Amino acid sequence: MVDLNLRERPDRIGRRDYFLTRTPIEKWKRFLSWFALFVTLGWVAGGFLLRPGYAVDRYSHGTLNHVHATWDLKCDACHEVFSPVNENTWLRDWWSGPGSVEKWRNPKCEGCHAGPAHHQSVKADSMGTCASCHRDHQGREHSLVSLPDFDCTRCHRDANTHMKSGESEYASKIRNFYDPNAGHPDFRVTVGDPATQVAMKKIAGSEAKAFDPNDRGLRFSHSLHMTLGQEYPQGVTPREPTRSSMTYSQMVELSGRDAAVRYLRLEMQLVDHDAHLVPDAVMVSRVEEKMKLPPEAQRVQLSCIACHQLDNTDFKVPDTQLKGLPVESLSQPRTGGAYFQPINYEKHCSSCHVLSYSDGQTRERAIQHRLQPAEIEKQLERTYTAEILKQTPTILSDPFQKSERLDPRQEDEKRTLWTQIAQQVKVAKGQIVEKSLCLKCHESKMEGPNFIDAVTIKPTRIPTIWMPHSKFDHQAHRSADCTTCHNGCKAPLDEGSSDPMSKSAVLVEKEPLHLPGIDNCRACHAPNAKKNGVAVGGARYNCTECHRYHDADHPLAGPGSIRNDPVKKYQDSIMFRQGKREP
Amino acid sequence: MVLVVVATVCALGCWLLEYKNRSTLPGGSSRSGFAFGVIGGLIIFFESLLGVRKALRGWRLGRTRGWMIAHIWLGLLSVPLLFMHSGIMFGGTLSTILSLVFLTVIGSGIWGLWFQHWYPMRIYQEVPGETIVAQIPQVMRQHLDEVRDLVEEQCESLKREEAVTPEERMSKSMFMSMPDLSFSSGNIQGKTVTTIPRSEKVISGTRAIRQFFESDIAPYLEYGRRSKSKLANPAQAERMFRELENVTPTEAQGINKILKDLCSLRRQLDAQESIYNWLHMWLCVHLPLTIVLLVLMVVHIIYALRYW
Numbered sequence: 094m095v096d097l098n099l100r101e102r103p104d105r106i107g108r109r110d111y112f113l114t115r116t117p118i119e120k121w122k123r124f125l126s127w128f129a130l131f132v133t134l135g136w137v138a139g140g141f142l143l144r145p146g147y148a149v150d151r152y153s154h155g156t157l158n159h160v161h162a163t164w165d166l167k168c169d170a171c172h173e174v175f176s177p178v179n180e181n182t183w184l185r186d187w188w189s190g191p192g193s194v195e196k197w198r199n200p201k202c203e204g205c206h207a208g209p210a211h212h213q214s215v216k217a218d219s220m221g222t223c224a225s226c227h228r229d230h231q232g233r234e235h236s237l238v239s240l241p242d243f244d245c246t247r248c249h250r251d252a253n254t255h256m257k258s259g260e261s262e263y264a265s266k267i268r269n270f271y272d273p274n275a276g277h278p279d280f281r282v283t284v285g286d287p288a289t290q291v292a293m294k295k296i297a298g299s300e301a302k303a304f305d306p307n308d309r310g311l312r313f314s315h316s317l318h319m320t321l322g323q324e325y326p327q328g329v330t331p332r333e334p335t336r337s338s339m340t341y342s343q344m345v346e347l348s349g350r351d352a353a354v355r356y357l358r359l360e361m362q363l364v365d366h367d368a369h370l371v372p373d374a375v376m377v378s379r380v381e382e383k384m385k386l387p388p389e390a391q392r393v394q395l396s397c398i399a400c401h402q403l404d405n406t407d408f409k410v411p412d413t414q415l416k417g418l419p420v421e422s423l424s425q426p427r428t429g430g431a432y433f434q435p436i437n438y439e440k441h442c443s444s445c446h447v448l449s450y451s452d453g454q455t456r457e458r459a460i461q462h463r464l465q466p467a468e469i470e471k472q473l474e475r476t477y478t479a480e481i482l483k484q485t486p487t488i489l490s491d492p493f494q495k496s497e498r499l500d501p502r503q504e505d506e507k508r509t510l511w512t513q514i515a516q517q518v519k520v521a522k523g524q525i526v527e528k529s530l531c532l533k534c535h536e537s538k539m540e541g542p543n544f545i546d547a548v549t550i551k552p553t554r555i556p557t558i559w560m561p562h563s564k565f566d567h568q569a570h571r572s573a574d575c576t577t578c579h580n581g582c583k584a585p586l587d588e589g590s591s592d593p594m595s596k597s598a599v600l601v602e603k604e605p606l607h608l609p610g611i612d613n614c615r616a617c618h619a620p621n622a623k624k625n626g627v628a629v630g631g632a633r634y635n636c637t638e639c640h641r642y643h644d645a646d647h648p649l650a651g652p653g654s655i656r657n658d659p660v661k662k663y664q665d666s667i668m669f670r671q672g673k674r675e676p
Numbered sequence: 677m678v679l680v681v682v683a684t685v686c687a688l689g690c691w692l693l694e695y696k697n698r699s700t701l702p703g704g705s706s707r708s709g710f711a712f713g714v715i716g717g718l719i720i721f722f723e724s725l726l727g728v729r730k731a732l733r734g735w736r737l738g739r740t741r742g743w744m745i746a747h748i749w750l751g752l753l754s755v756p757l758l759f760m761h762s763g764i765m766f767g768g769t770l771s772t773i774l775s776l777v778f779l780t781v782i783g784s785g786i787w788g789l790w791f792q793h794w795y796p797m798r799i800y801q802e803v804p805g806e807t808i809v810a811q812i813p814q815v816m817r818q819h820l821d822e823v824r825d826l827v828e829e830q831c832e833s834l835k836r837e838e839a840v841t842p843e844e845r846m847s848k849s850m851f852m853s854m855p856d857l858s859f860s861s862g863n864i865q866g867k868t869v870t871t872i873p874r875s876e877k878v879i880s881g882t883r884a885i886r887q888f889f890e891s892d893i894a895p896y897l898e899y900g901r902r903s904k905s906k907l908a909n910p911a912q913a914e915r916m917f918r919e920l921e922n923v924t925p926t927e928a929q930g931i932n933k934i935l936k937d938l939c940s941l942r943r944q945l946d947a948q949e950s951i952y953n954w955l956h957m958w959l960c961v962h963l964p965l966t967i968v969l970l971v972l973m974v975v976h977i978i979y980a981l982r983y984w
Binding site: 114116118119121122125126128129130132133134137150151152153154155156168172174175176177178179180181183184228230240241242243244247 | 697698699700704705706707710765767768769770771809810952953956957959960963964965967968971972975976979980981982983984
């Protein structure tokens with residue numbers, strides 16, 4: 094037997110450089126590292142080599158909104174290289190020096206969106222770049238115009254400090270909408286704020302200098318019109334003692350079957366949505382059935398949609414009824430649905446309120462709407478003159494000749510004719526006064542028994558948009574009953590009704606405004622909460638839900654208005670799609 | 677750790693201060709976001725230098741302990757910084773991949789850190805006979821050779837002509853080194869190597885030992901669990917050795933004990949190998965993704981600055 098000597102002993106550990114031998118894990122580690130390096134470089138390079146121009150999609154920091162999707166692969170369409178497009182201009186300021194107003198401008202944005210500034214009275218330093226508020230790269234569906242409140246309240250929480258004059262004409266400390274203590278005032282038009290006159294001036298032009306929202310120049314009672322048969326409730330004396338309920342028979346007599354069909358269809362729609370699909374011929378037969386009923390059973394029931402339409406197709410008035418009027422303007426084929434169409438006499442009033450009088454001769458005569466009393470008199474003269482000329486055409490064939498000598502025969506005839514015309518005009522005027530055709534609905538500047546000679550009818554001033562500094566979409570609120578917000582328009586209910594809303598329905602002929610106040614909005618447009626165990630709020634309450642930033646000096650300029658978004662220069666469509674601008 | 681917490685709190689304060697005057701969370705192009713991006717990028721670059729330092733360990737670039745402390749804590753600091761840099765948004769394709777890779781690298785690092793702390797304790801408790809992992813095959817081959825000599829010399833041959841000749845016996849060492857796993861001192865246990873003199877006496881009735889050795893023990897000692905031997909299971913090994921003891925004479929119980937200890941050692945080294953794999957496997961994720969992170973970070977920097 095032998096013992097291991099000192100040279101042999103190290104051999105017991107085999108290879109002395111065993112630590113240089115890589116374990117399987119080390120081999121994998123090395124392999125995966127090289128693999129990752131090549132794959133990553135390949136991914137980066139592949140974008141440029143295999144699909145030139147498409148690689149930027151990989152490196153973009155977020156998907157563009159739909160409206161900018163055309164330039165998904167064209168960063169330079171919106172970005173200036175090494176220049177900030179968003180609010181983070183600090184590095185550029187540090188580099189090139191702050192203070193320039195131009196630093197806020199984004200030429201690339203303004204190439205297409207030459208939106209005017211918010212208020213001309215705002216300090217330049219208080220304005221941000223386009224992307225300060227309109228943040229893209231947030232996904233296809235991300236809204237560029239629905240902004241967090243802070244984008245507005247960063248200035249409006251202390252608006253005075255951002256004004257050139259140091260004082261804002263609006264509430265200067267607003268933190269949010271939903272909190273009554275956060276500074277948002279109630280709507281001026283609803284609280285009778287004198288400043289409303291200033292705002293309304295913007296609606297109706299310079300004539301509205303002295304505009305008072307409660308002086309609309311019109312006598313009208315929603316409550317009365319919403320009552321079945323438009324009957325005055327017991328205890329209220331009507332201005333016209335002979336007035337009777339409005340029935341379908343009466344409507345047919347006044348305006349024909351077409352009008353009765355329209356109103357009956359609207360009445361049916363209150364209980365049957367598909368009533369609009371019923372053919373006109375069937376509706377005619379239903380009107381006839383109605384007319385056979387006793388008067389109490391055929392009274393006309395009006396509803397909100399009888400007059401307030403978001404789209405003109407909902408109330409097809411035949412062109413014959415609009416004769417002499419700009420039909421296309423009054424009945425636009427499509428509307429946005431945000432605001433109700435303007436009410437006008439020919440479409441919404443004339444079926445019941447026929448402007449006619451009897452001159453004691455053969456028939457009822459119609460007079461034209463939209464005329465002042467003095468103009469009505471001239472119209473009457475023209476009408477009767479034309480009739481006389483028609484009856485005695487010889488006057489035209491043998492006209493009165495001027496001669497150097499007096500001609501008693503001709504003068505007598507002339508005098509007789511003028512006397513006859515004047516007499517007829519006088520009778521007609523008497524009838525018009527007696528029937529109070531104008532003053533039934535309109536207010537005059539000076540009322541009196543002989544109004545037609547000296548009175549001027551006040552023009553009606555009912556703006557389509559009552560709150561010019563906000564936007565509102567009636568269509569978005571269509572699921573709510575109109576009286577939820579406009580509760581003053583409700584018909585007076587039976588005394589036995591338990592509906593608490595009935596107490597607010599007041600029958601008056603000169604109504605106050607039925608516009609809801611801000612608290613009405615806050616009932617839904619506020620954060621989710623529970624009040625007395627009832628869930629309230631939940632609807633969006635951002636500033637931008639109602640307000641727009643741009644062009645606040647012209648609040649009624651809609652999104653499509655050149656005033657709101659002037660196009661500086663029209664683009665060639667190919668260059669436009671490529672994100673290039675003509676020099 | 678205190679420094680990292682303080683730095684995080686300060687950074688968060690700056691970030692929230694900037695957020696106070698904005699409607700959205702400050703992102704990469706805001707003052708604080710940009711600063712955090714630069715700092716975070718530099719930290720990532722520094723973290724990757726650990727690999728360089730390892731490759732150039734002969735240059736003695738600082739102490740390993742210092743590098744590791746900096747690597748761990750700066751790596752953890754980069755998480756809040758880069759979260760704030762991103763405005764807590766993933767963004768587009770590149771930034772999303774970058775964020776996910778970054779999070780995976782950090783996650784794998786934390787995973788590795790945890791293993792590095794937990795598994796050595798397990799080795800200490802479960803593998804008293806530990807050795808250098810790369811040397812396990814060599815060590816076991818050596819033990820196998822020695823125990824094979826022992827079995828061949830003292831156990832009856834399966835065939836008569838296989839008996840060890842005197843010449844062969846003279847060429848071997850006079851002593852044999854056998855591991856003794858029963859050493860313990862207080863809470864410490866470990867492996868000792870006992871040197872025993874060779875014996876020329878063949879013990880009769882030990883054919884079963886030799887047969888068991890050839891069929892089960894030798895493959896298991898050489899290949900460990902890869903041999904798929906039942907000896908890899910301690911309970912089954914115990915049962916098999918008990919059966920062996922029943923059929924062998926009392927003089928041969930010493931050989932049985934040596935074989936049993938070697939099988940036990942093999943099981944420990946198998947466990948050590950397994951622990952070692954777990955201990956280093958995270959690097960297969962950590963290192964390659966760090967490379968991906970570095971490349972994508974460069975691309976991100978170029979594009980972020982170009983299209984601010």
